[in-house]
Amino acid sequence: MPNSAPPLPLLITQGDSAGIGPETIVQAFRDAPELLRGCCVVGELATLRRASACLQAAGQLPLPVAVLQTPAQAWQAPPRCVPLLPLPGLPGPQPWGQVSAEAGRAAADCVQWAARAVLRGEAAALVTAPLHKEALHAAGVHYPGHTELLQAEAAHHAGVVLAHMPVRMMLASDELRTVLLSIHVALSAALQAVTFDNVLQTLHITHQALTRSLGRAPRIAVAGLNPHAGEGGLFGREEIDVIAPAVAQARSAGLDVHGPLAPDTVFMRARSQPGRPGEFDVVLAMYHDQGLIPVKYLGVDKGVNVTLGLPLVRTSPDHGTAFDIAGQGRADAASLIAAVRMARQLAGVA
Template identity: 40%
Template sequence: MVAPLVLSIGDPAGIGPELAVLAWHARERESLPAFYAVHGAGVLEAAAERLGLPLELAAIGSADEAAQAFATALPVMGTENAAYAPGEPEPEGARLALASLTDATDAAFRSEASGVVTLPIAKGLLADIGFAFPGQTEFLAAACGLEPGASVMMLAGPSLKAVPLTVHCALADVPSLLSTELIVRRGQTVAQALQRDYGITAPRIAVTALNPHASENGAFGDEEAHIIEPAIAQLRSDGIDATGPHPADALFAPRTRASFDAALCMYHDQALIPVKALDFDSGVNVTLGLPIVRTSPDHGTAFDIAGTGRADPGATIAAIRMAGEIAARRAKG
């Protein structure tokens, strides 16, 4: 039997607590796997009250108890809490978010949970209390003992899977951060994850160009010829079905999307714009290359709508479902 998933509740001033409550209420309708939250019982209770939803909480001491309680109550492990003040982020809430993230990750790493679903944090507030990572992806990699750069962020929705090679950096820095080695390493990680976690026997990876029109034979830059094409050749020699460099403006059209399983993109917006345009309410952030399963809804804290009842749980439900599917596939070997 696969262990329950664990949720970190995110910043309590954002929509994370609401999403946890809404996902639990949708558990039967959406056939979701069992999950439990870490810390923030008072915040979750207050969020449910704000939404006008009944909520039974079950204080638990083990994942086994979570599986038993899930049908009738939202299981919560841990006693840390903070004030519930939606739309008003503060250090106390950031400390709760970090405690929840830390303990949830630890539970997954120790195999007490089959995977971790992380709800949105405010990186700036966490940095103010000593969080030394660009985001949750990098935190999880370090928590699992991996070297920087070993984990890969993939955005996955019903229509598209895309991986940005460079993430939180200035666009002007992208060309200097790209290398043939980086593309090959990330391409290998993506291919392995598509096989292991998504059951795709022979993954097809489309690699984007950096420059418009794939540089028009060098008219708009030479990164395609000197960096990207050698990487694609190396991936193909490794037995990976990699193609490109593809002009990014045409790669995500419906007919073209059917020709690949995942797109390897050169920078953040090149990957995230099409995913969010196609699958905003069902997009999932998946961390590849970890020894644990980790997913997250592909959106932020949304402080501006927190507590208003306008938060859409679609991406959180999709993240829980995807984490459960990956965990079940890994358990089968």
């Protein structure tokens, strides 16, 4: 019988060339070669070669870069190398640790190209190395981060307006998952985003996404906005007027939702530890820092950023570009490796 075709490859974008993204990519291919088999980097050749050289300068084992012509060739890449699909026209590596419009533009171009390839069915999933929001802005990219850029690409591919492609950010580790009601907006704007419709929509997006990955309906906890979840209206009425009605509506639709619960204890209740699973599978947080601080405190090296609501699988490490240590060979690839592992699981790629 003829051999079956290999599964679709996974794409990894190079991130901001002035940051630690390229270094962590080289480290990941070096430290987890079996997990990274069938993955290829979308980026620029000199950038990846410099990243490998900086590891060598720090006394670590470098890897050669193998240039591919198509994503499908990732499965035929030789072992102990970094498979690269180079995009034409990208600028070379920018100075370590400096905000650069050129690096911002290159990072965005890689994400857009890779997202379109996944949406066309040429790859199974997308893992994005960190980009720098200030560099994006300097490059004239009118999106504050990966999530919003990917939302726009997915909406364009589907032929719908952005409002019809709602997405949410989830940060996940082996101990805790949190989903954010709003993402990269000022705190004042985040408070305005706490509406009945937004809470209910986020609950449905979370339920649908985690039902697929867990194989069952998730137990969702909803954090309150105010201290002690408002203490019966003493510290604010958002829980009474907005959040609780949305929770009730979701429960009437069959979702396993609990809350609003005191935000200073709900994350501890949801945390899973060896021999002691958490009470909940995920916590819906009312704004960015409320949800991300608990996961990052438990270990930045374990966290994975997952975009929910997209018609493609996208994961990312939960750290940034780390300009202060870029080029020194000190970056840790553990979060990127975790992001690749989760992308494989979500995409069903063995």
